[in-house]
Amino acid sequence: MVTPGADGRFGEFGGRFVPETLIPACQELEVAFVDAWADPSFRKELDDVLHEYAGRPSNITECHNLSDQLGIRLILKREDLNHTGSHKINNVIGQTLLAKRMGKKRIVAETGAGQHGVASATAAALMGLECKVYMGAVDVARQELNVFRMKLLGSEVEAVTSGSQTLKDAVNEAMRDWVATVESTHYCLGSVMGPHPYPFMVRQFHRVIGDEAYVQCNDLLGTTPDFVVACVGGGSNAMGIFSGFVDSPARLIGVEPAGGAAVGRGQPGVVHGMKSYLMQDEHGQVAEAHSISAGLDYPGVGPEHSYLASIGRSEYPTVTDDEVISAFQVMSRAEGIIPALECAHAMAWIIREAPKMQGKTVLMNLSGRGDKDVGQMMNILGGV
Amino acid sequence: MSGRLETALRARIDAGGKCLVPYITGGYPGWVESIRACAANGADAVEIGIPFSDPVMDGPIIQQASQVSLDAGTTPISILHEVRTLDVGIPLAVMCYYNTVFHAGEKRFASDLAAAGISAAIVPDLPLEESGPWTAAADEAGIETVMLAAPTAPDERLPRITERARGFVYSVGLLGVTGERSSLAGTATALAARVKNVTTKPVLVGVGVSNAEQAVEASRVADGVIMGASVVRRMIEGGPDAVGAYIREVREALDTAQW
Numbered sequence: 149m150v151t152p153g154a155d156g157r158f159g160e161f162g163g164r165f166v167p168e169t170l171i172p173a174c175q176e177l178e179v180a181f182v183d184a185w186a187d188p189s190f191r192k193e194l195d196d197v198l199h200e201y202a203g204r205p206s207n208i209t210e211c212h213n214l215s216d217q218l219g220i221r222l223i224l225k226r227e228d229l230n231h232t233g234s235h236k237i238n239n240v241i242g243q244t245l246l247a248k249r250m251g252k253k254r255i256v257a258e259t260g261a262g263q264h265g266v267a268s269a270t271a272a273a274l275m276g277l278e279c280k281v282y283m284g285a286v287d288v289a290r291q292e293l294n295v296f297r298m299k300l301l302g303s304e305v306e307a308v309t310s311g312s313q314t315l316k317d318a319v320n321e322a323m324r325d326w327v328a329t330v331e332s333t334h335y336c337l338g339s340v341m342g343p344h345p346y347p348f349m350v351r352q353f354h355r356v357i358g359d360e361a362y363v364q365c366n367d368l369l370g371t372t373p374d375f376v377v378a379c380v381g382g383g384s385n386a387m388g389i390f391s392g393f394v395d396s397p398a399r400l401i402g403v404e405p406a407g408g409a410a411v412g413r414g415q416p417g418v419v420h421g422m423k424s425y426l427m428q429d430e431h432g433q434v435a436e437a438h439s440i441s442a443g444l445d446y447p448g449v450g451p452e453h454s455y456l457a458s459i460g461r462s463e464y465p466t467v468t469d470d471e472v473i474s475a476f477q478v479m480s481r482a483e484g485i486i487p488a489l490e491c492a493h494a495m496a497w498i499i500r501e502a503p504k505m506q507g508k509t510v511l512m513n514l515s516g517r518g519d520k521d522v523g524q525m526m527n528i529l530g531g532v
Numbered sequence: 533m534s535g536r537l538e539t540a541l542r543a544r545i546d547a548g549g550k551c552l553v554p555y556i557t558g559g560y561p562g563w564v565e566s567i568r569a570c571a572a573n574g575a576d577a578v579e580i581g582i583p584f585s586d587p588v589m590d591g592p593i594i595q596q597a598s599q600v601s602l603d604a605g606t607t608p609i610s611i612l613h614e615v616r617t618l619d620v621g622i623p624l625a626v627m628c629y630y631n632t633v634f635h636a637g638e639k640r641f642a643s644d645l646a647a648a649g650i651s652a653a654i655v656p657d658l659p660l661e662e663s664g665p666w667t668a669a670a671d672e673a674g675i676e677t678v679m680l681a682a683p684t685a686p687d688e689r690l691p692r693i694t695e696r697a698r699g700f701v702y703s704v705g706l707l708g709v710t711g712e713r714s715s716l717a718g719t720a721t722a723l724a725a726r727v728k729n730v731t732t733k734p735v736l737v738g739v740g741v742s743n744a745e746q747a748v749e750a751s752r753v754a755d756g757v758i759m760g761a762s763v764v765r766r767m768i769e770g771g772p773d774a775v776g777a778y779i780r781e782v783r784e785a786l787d788t789a790q791w
Contacts, residue, residue, distance in 0.1 A: 155661070163662055164659065164661060164662060165630055165657050165658060165659070165662055166588075166657060166659065167588065167589050167656050167657055167659070167680070167682070168656075168659050168660075168679075168680040168681065168682040168684075168685065168693075168704065169682035169683070169684050169704060169707060170684075171659050171660075171661075171682070171684075171685075171689075172682075172684045172685060172686060172689075173684065310595055310599075311585065311586070311599075316586065317586075320586050320587075320588050323588045324588060324589075324591070324708075324709045327588075327589070327707065327708055327709055328706075328707050328708035328709065329707070330684060330707060331684075331707070416634075417631050417634065417635060418630050418631045418634050418657075419586050419631055420586070420588075421657075423634075426631075428631070428635065431607045431608055431609070431632075431635070432584075432608075432631045432632050432634070432635025432636065433584065433585040433602065434585040434586050434631070
């Protein structure tokens with residue numbers, strides 16, 4: 149694993165491209181994180197909350213039915229079973245503990261599907277912090293249950309009406325809030341993206357996924373899996389599980405939506421504080437992503453993914469919305485597990501590629517449960 | 533050696549005056565005439581915004597103008613093409629986000645600016661630590677890179693920023709994004725004074741300087757002001773004539789104030 153130096157780089161990617169106002173805050177956060185991460189009492193508090201409150205460690209589940217159908221050995225890492233229903237809780241518990249340690253009273257967060265927003269609102273309630281979540285107006289409409297959850301948890305939710313009104317615009321608005329409130333507020337960024345130290349810090353908070361899975365796979369298989377597969381929007385759940393296997397022989401597969409393929413179809417660019425692969429037009433304007441999944445509707449990707457892709461360590465294929473809709477149903481019926489639409493991307497790739505992986509072991513990160521997507525899928529499928 | 537922008541600002545300052553630099557969103561309907569109106573009514577330089585899809589330092593008014601401009605098909609190339617034909621007799625700077633520079637390539641972008649007759653560039657999401665590749669290309673092409681100083685900067689950081697600044701030092705008036713405010717933030721003059729303490733370069737206050745009265749207040753400490761949202765709002769509501777009248781009003785307030 150790469151530990152970025154003072155320049156915040158993973159190879160040529162990463163960095164800290166933010167307004168001057170935020171530079172001292174990023175520097176302060178970097179120092180505070182490095183200090184906390186090296187402090188056994190902080191690590192113990194983090195582990196205790198993750199265990200007692202969030203339910204870690206999460207299980208792995210061997211999918212016998214799908215394995216039989218597909219001719220592979222499919223194992224799920226069950227981040228869907230965490231409190232709040234996704235992997236996002238790992239990061240927000242880490243960041244809110246850190247925010248309290250830094251004396252901040254308030255957090256702001258962006259959210260796409262609402263999973264990071266709900267996790268942030270949850271952790272804020274637990275820790276006694278004020279919380280405001282920015283969410284694109286398009287996403288507010290398609291994820292109304294999560295909007296209500298955040299409000300129920302005591303957070304304010306602001307619908308962002310600028311630009312494409314999705315995740316990237318929610319990030320812009322959260323950053324604008326932070327520029328104005330930086331002295332009292334911590335920006336609880338939800339993925340392995342943004343200015344240094346966020347990509348590194350968020351990966352460290354999520355590497356528990358990969359570290360657990362590595363040991364669990366060793367216990368079950370006696371070896372590492374042949375493939376480790378996860379969906380990629382900003383890329384936090386994928387970086388989390390990849391972290392456990394980067395130094396193993398496993399092939400690392402990050403599945404992007406066809407309409408939001410930053411690595412697959414983007415080129416290096418700079419937005420949201422980082423240099424990374426980015427979907428953009430010929431003049432450098434950031435393109436709008438289009439995906440059935442609000443959580444993957446993001447034109448950029450975390451810089452460590454760009455780095456891993458650039459050195460050939462991980463691969464970033466795409467799947468279409470139609471493949472995702474099909475995989476969502478296949479998994480539900482075969483295993484009795486309704487996946488989040490985001491994770492259905494990973495499932496869709498596995499289903500499509502299974503003929504080329506016969507007899508192989510495949511570990512998939514089931515990063516979230518599909519409850520939040522049931523209403524949207526009911527509209528798409530017209531009932532079942 | 534001072535560049536064209538710094539030379540023009542120094543001439544104003546040395547004559548006992550205060551500098552006025554309005555911001556105009558490039559590509560917005562009437563933007564070229566608005567720049568002419570600024571020049572004709574006492575602006576010392578004009579900052580031309582190159583619209584970007586994700587302007588994180590801008591509040592609602594400049595976001596709106598940028599979006600209208602982008603929707604009309606504005607590109608960095610189309611703006612520079614029109615700037616070539618502008619002969620307004622005062623220096624022009626561009627304000628653009630870093631991806632516009634990075635995407636074009638630093639050397640090529642700097643050379644395009646120079647060829648279009650642009651004197652300076654302000655890149656608000658390119659802090660000191662990341663600025664090396666751009667400033668090297670800009671220096672070589674003779675483009676002055678304005679650096680921003682923010683109220684959050686510790687004392688040890690300010691001299692490093694002013695040292696790297698060319699043209700002038702942009703002293704950020706408040707914690708927040710561009711936009712009009714009912715009063716000038718206390719941080720505006722406090723930071724300007726801190727910056728003035730560590731540099732002899734012109735120091736201009738921008739972000740949150742919203743009317744003639746606030747321009748005078750900020751200039752009691754600073755060498756002048758940059759005015760963005762209040763100018764762009766007049767361009768949106770009243771076109772180039774309204775911009776010209778407003779610049780005239782601010783110019784007169786700055787010229788008649790007792791310092």
